[in-house]
Every structure is written in C-alpha cells, then in structure tokens.
Amino acid sequence: MLRILAAFIFFTRLLAEVPSEYFKNVVSRWALVGWLTAGLSVIVLYTASLILPASVAVLLAIVTRLLITGCLHEDGLADFFDGFGGGTTKERTLAIMKDSQIGSYGVIGLILYFALLYTLLSSLPLTLAGSAILAGDPFSKGVAGMIINRLPYARKEEEAKNKTVYSRMTTSEYTCCLFSALIPMFWLPEPVYLLAGLLPVLVFYFLTSLMKKKIQGYTGDCCGATFLLCELSFYLGIAVIYTTII
Numbered sequence: 001m002l003r004i005l006a007a008f009i010f011f012t013r014l015l016a017e018v019p020s021e022y023f024k025n026v027v028s029r030w031a032l033v034g035w036l037t038a039g040l041s042v043i044v045l046y047t048a049s050l051i052l053p054a055s056v057a058v059l060l061a062i063v064t065r066l067l068i069t070g071c072l073h074e075d076g077l078a079d080f081f082d083g084f085g086g087g088t089t090k091e092r093t094l095a096i097m098k099d100s101q102i103g104s105y106g107v108i109g110l111i112l113y114f115a116l117l118y119t120l121l122s123s124l125p126l127t128l129a130g131s132a133i134l135a136g137d138p139f140s141k142g143v144a145g146m147i148i149n150r151l152p153y154a155r156k157e158e159e160a161k162n163k164t165v166y167s168r169m170t171t172s173e174y175t176c177c178l179f180s181a182l183i184p185m186f187w188l189p190e191p192v193y194l195l196a197g198l199l200p201v202l203v204f205y206f207l208t209s210l211m212k213k214k215i216q217g218y219t220g221d222c223c224g225a226t227f228l229l230c231e232l233s234f235y236l237g238i239a240v241i242y243t244t245i246i
Contacts, residue, residue, distance in 0.1 A: 002018050002022050003022050003025050003026070003028075003029060004029050004032065004185060005018055005022075006018045006022035006023050006025070006026050006028075007026040007028075007029035007030060007032065007033050008029075008033055008036065009176075010023055010026045010164075011026065011030060011037075011069060011072065011240045012033060012036065012037070012068050012069055012070075012078035013067075013068060013069070013070045018026075019152045020164075023164045023172060024164060024165065024166055024167045025166070025167055026166070027037070027145045027148050027166045027169070027177075027223070028145065028169045028173035028176055028177045029176065029177070029180070030141040030142070030144070030145045030177070030227075031138040031139070031141045031142035031145065031177055031180035031181040032136040032138070032143065032176070032180040033138075034138030034139075034140075034141040034142075034180075034181075034184070035138055035180070035184065036068070037065050037068050038065075038133050038136075038137035038184070039134065039135045039136055040063065040064055040065075040068060041061040041062070041064045041065045041133055041137070042130045042133050044057075044060050044061050044064045045057050045058065045060070045061035045126070045129065045130050045133070046126070046130060048060045048061070049126050054122070054126050055122050057126070058129060059123050059191065061121075061133065062092075062114070062117065062118065062121075065137075067140055072224060073083060073224035073225075073227055073228050074110060074113075074224070074228065075221075075224065076220060076221035076222070076223065076224025076225050076228075077106075077109060077110065077113060077221075077224055077225040077228050077229070078102050078106030078107070078109060078110050078111070078220040079096075079097045079098075079099075079102075079106065080097065080109075080221050080222060080224070080225035081105040081106045081108070081109030081193075081225075082096050082097065082099070082102065082103040082106040082109075083096040083097035083112075083221070084210070084214060085102060085103075085105030085109075086105055086106075087214070088185040090154070090214065090215045090216060093214060093215050094154060094219070097221050100156060105135045113228060113229075113232065116232055116236075117216060117232060117235065120232070120235040120236060120238075120239050121235060122132070123242075123243075124237055124238065124239060124242060125242075127189075128189065128238070128242060131187045131188055131189055131193075132193075132234070132238045134184055134186045134187040134190070135184045135185045135186075135188050135193075135234075136196075136231050136234040136235055136238070137184075137231060138180060138181055138184045139181045139184060139185055139197060139200065139234065140200050140227055140228075140230040140231035140234055141181065141227050141231075142177050142178065142180060142181020142182070143181065143200045143201060143204050143226075143227075143230050144200075144204065144223060144227035144230050145158060145169075145177050145181075145223075146177075146204065147208055147211075147218050147222065147223055147226055148166045148167075148168055148169065148223075149168055149169055149174070149203070149220070150208050151208055151211060151212060151217045152216070152217045152218075153165045153166070153217055153218065153219070154211075154215045154216060154217030154218055154219050154222075155174045155217075155219060164220075176198070176239045185197065186197060192241055192245055193238055193241055195237065195241060196234050196235075196236075196237025196240075196241060197234065197237075198237070199230075199234060199236060199237040200230035200231070200233050200234050202233070203226075203229055203230050203233045204226060204230055206240055207222075207226050207229065208226070208227070
C-alpha cells in the first residue's frame with residue numbers, strides 16, 4: 001500500500017509522507033496513477049460539455065491533468081526536446097536537460113505537443129474522446145514505464161534531479177504495471193480501436209533506441225517525454241481509426 005501511495009505522491013500533487021525508499025518503485029504503479037488522472041480529466045470533460053462547447057470541455061480536461069500532476073511530465077518533455085535538440089554529446093545533452101531554463105527547442109516542442117493533443121481530442125466525438133483518455137493515459141504510462149527495464153539510468157545517482165533512481169521491476173511489479181495498463185483499454189467502444197495501442201509501442205521503441213544511442217540510458221525527463229509522446233500517438237491512432245474505418 002505504501003508503494004502505491006508513494007506513486008500517487010510522486011506523480012501527482014498529493015501531499016503525504018512515506019519513507020523515501022518507496023519512491024524507487026513508483027514506476028511500476030505509474031499506470032495505476034493514470035486511472036486517477038484520466039478519470040478526473042474525463043469527469044471534467046463530460047461535466048463541462050453540459051454547459052460549454054465540446055472544444056472548451058476538451059481544453060478544460062487537458063488543464064485538469066496539468067493541475068493534478070503539476071506539469072511534471074510536460075516539464076520533462078520540454079527538457080527532453082532541449083537536450084536532444086541542442087546536445088551533441090552525452091555530457092552536453094544531460095547538462096542541457098538538467099538546466100532549469102527552457103530553451104527554444106522546449107518551447108516549440110511544447111507548443112506543437114499541446115496543439116496536436118488538443119486538435120486530436122477535439123476531432124473526436126465527445127464520448128469517444130473520453131474513452132480514449134480513460135484508456136490512453138494509463139496504457140501509455142504502462143508502456144513508458146518499461147523504460148526502466150530496457151535502459152540503465154544515464155546519470156550518477158547523486159546527480160538525479162529528483163534524487164531518486166528507479167529500481168528495475170520485479171516480476172510482481174511488472175505484472176502490476178501490465179494489468180494496470182491493459183485493463184483500462186476495455187473503455188474503448190470497439191475492438192478495432194485496440195489497434196491504436198500499437199503506435200505507443202512503436203514510439204517507445206524508437207525513443208528508447210534514440211536515448212540508448214545518444215545518452216546510453218534514460219533520465220526522469222526521458223520518462224515524462226516518453227509517456228506524453230506515446231499517449232499522443234495513441235490518440236493519433238484513435239483519430240485515424242475513427243476517420244478511416246468506423
């Protein structure tokens with residue numbers, strides 16, 4: 001139970017106290033946290049749509065998750081774009097990613113990310129957008145969480161920005177992550193939409209291969225960036241299936 005609580009504390013703005021050693025295992029419960037962030041986002045989406053245009057409801061749903069997580073993942077995405085866009089060596093890339101100031105790559109990357117996220121979700125019927133969020137958030141977190149099993153940590157432990165280096169998943173943790181990620185996929189209205197789950201897996205493989213080549217591992221920023229880009233690809237898949245097959 002403390003490991004689950006630690007995950008909610010780490011990945012959201014929940015305030016509570018648990019021993020620091022439990023934070024090393026939070027990634028295996030990351031998809032479970034997605035149940036909360038997705039659920040609250042969809043509640044806001046559906047509630048707002050009762051009195052506001054669907055496009056505004058989508059925007060409020062996006063803002064809801066930003067408030068819940070404190071923009072944790074988006075900060076990682078900006079640092080990832082800055083580091084991998086401007087760094088030419090491993091040392092330079094890691095140094096840029098650790099810099100608290102956002103650069104031009106990070107700004108442009110965030111603008112494009114939010115523009116695509118909003119456009120994709122707004123292009124879907126409201127009920128399908130809600131189902132996509134309920135499935136895509138935890139599923140993409142589960143996929144992204146596998147980064148700690150595929151790559152080593154790229155920095156020295158004492159250089160970690162959050163002072164935590166995640167432990168590789170045990171068999172039970174891997175199982176927990178897998179089920180937490182896959183169960184929400186039942187929210188999708190038609191089995192054909194499950195095909196959208198292939199895109200996050202491909203994006204994960206591409207990104208982790210890039211990380212392995214450029215910095216020989218991953219960082220916390222890489223985790224956040226991988227999740228958001230995997231999730232974005234999932235919504236892209238949903239939109240393609242909706243417009244071409246359904």
